[in-house]
Amino acid sequence: MDIKINGSDQIAKKRGNMLRDITLGQYYQTDSVIHRLDPRVKLVTTICYIISLFIVDNFIGYIIAGLFLALIIKLSKVPVKFMVRGMKSIVFLLIIAVGFNLFLTPGETAVAFWKVRITWEGIRLASFMAIRLVFLIMGSSVMTLTTTPNNLTDGMESLLGPLKKLKVPVHEISMMMSIALRFIPILLEETDKIMKAQIARGADFESGNLIKKAKSLVPLLVPLFISAFRRANDLAMAMEARCYRGGEHRTKMKPLIYKKRDGLAYGVVVCYLALCVVFGKILL
Numbered sequence: 001m002d003i004k005i006n007g008s009d010q011i012a013k014k015r016g017n018m019l020r021d022i023t024l025g026q027y028y029q030t031d032s033v034i035h036r037l038d039p040r041v042k043l044v045t046t047i048c049y050i051i052s053l054f055i056v057d058n059f060i061g062y063i064i065a066g067l068f069l070a071l072i073i074k075l076s077k078v079p080v081k082f083m084v085r086g087m088k089s090i091v092f093l094l095i096i097a098v099g100f101n102l103f104l105t106p107g108e109t110a111v112a113f114w115k116v117r118i119t120w121e122g123i124r125l126a127s128f129m130a131i132r133l134v135f136l137i138m139g140s141s142v143m144t145l146t147t148t149p150n151n152l153t154d155g156m157e158s159l160l161g162p163l164k165k166l167k168v169p170v171h172e173i174s175m176m177m178s179i180a181l182r183f184i185p186i187l188l189e190e191t192d193k194i195m196k197a198q199i200a201r202g203a204d205f206e207s208g209n210l211i212k213k214a215k216s217l218v219p220l221l222v223p224l225f226i227s228a229f230r231r232a233n234d235l236a237m238a239m240e241a242r243c244y245r246g247g248e249h250r251t252k253m254k255p256l257i258y259k260k261r262d263g264l265a266y267g268v269v270v271c272y273l274a275l276c277v278v279f280g281k282i283l284l
Helices: 002-020 039-055 059-076 080-103 120-145 149-159 161-166 170-200 210-216 218-241 260-282
Strands: 109-113 116-119
Touching (some): 039 149, 039 260, 059 260
16 A cells, blocks of 8 residues: 555656746846846847748858847746756657658668668658757747746737727737736646546556546546636636736836846847848758
């Protein structure tokens, strides 16, 4: 009996660690240059960085992107271990993306065994895909780790402001995205609690084939969905009870104002994009 309990504790601990490895949506509080930047600057920088990853087409361009990302992480004062830990959640997606590009890309044969053929073009595309995914997740994580949900909402609403003329509900869209990011850590914590409770009741999430493992997730997903809907309903009722009305004629406690460091940051982003275009696209 003791062995079974200890085994369950180990499984629960392992699952809990896996859930805590998801850093998207979490905020790392510290004092850094990146934290003090205007959220609009960080949003624009993240978008430009993602675009640059699809612009570059050689290793020089990805080296420039890697150096830029390393500089941002250094200035943000977010521990590198914390950033690397967040990559564990996309390992499966990374393996699938790399595998498809590695084995299904036609071209000059590099390695051949049995009916499997790996081409030089496949190796190149697989390498670029792996680097692109890693940089994309880490670059996006820096934005959420250094920006509070409230500031992120204000920044998105400000950047999408021109769409109000087209009757687009900018404030509501920004609020929904901010609430979604805020609820990610809460739902992960709730999942961890439910999983530990189900394991204590004898649930087995590890043994069996793929179909059995999928069926074993039902006792986890059902209470998780119920909890999520209950939280959403409580939040909606709380907002209605406080007569919350978004959109026009709503003032900000901390209005967004550009400062000199924000202008300097925009200049750095423009220079980075220029380097990506010159060395990552033109000079092939």
